[in-house]
Amino acid sequence: MRMNEEPSWISDLNDEELEFVKCFILSSGSIKKLASIYSTSYPTIRKQLDKLIQKIRVGERKENDKIIRLIHQLEKEGKIDQEIAETVVTEYGKSLNCLITE
Known part of the structure; x- marks a missing residue:
């Protein structure tokens, strides 16, 4: 990764999640402090x-997934078109997102 490139897992996070990460870092990783900042319980913050x-683990899995790399390689070689490649990768990514539990 180049210094000016944003890791893909960061771009997968929405604004609320990025703010949560920022507060977590600024609270020195203290869940107790974060619970105080958000005026909620420790178990809620832990969840x-x-x-x-x-979400980050699933994102990294998608980034390093052999199937996704294969689809991109087939597109690069002209064996499938870009629209098909994007559709397959998007749908496959959705199936990986099912691994995120509530």
Whole structure:
């Protein structure tokens, strides 16, 4: 990864999740401090953090997935068109998102 490139897992996070990560870092990783900031309980913050961890892991799995790399390679070689490649990758990505539990 180049210094000016944003890791893909960051672009997968919405604004609320990015703010949560920022507050987590600024609170030195203290879930107790974060619970105080959000005026909620420790278990609620722990659950939010666990969900973010899952989301990041799924994102990394998608990024390193052999099937997704194969689809991109087939597109690059001209064996399938871009629209088909994007559709397959998007639908496959949705199936991986099902791994994120509430």
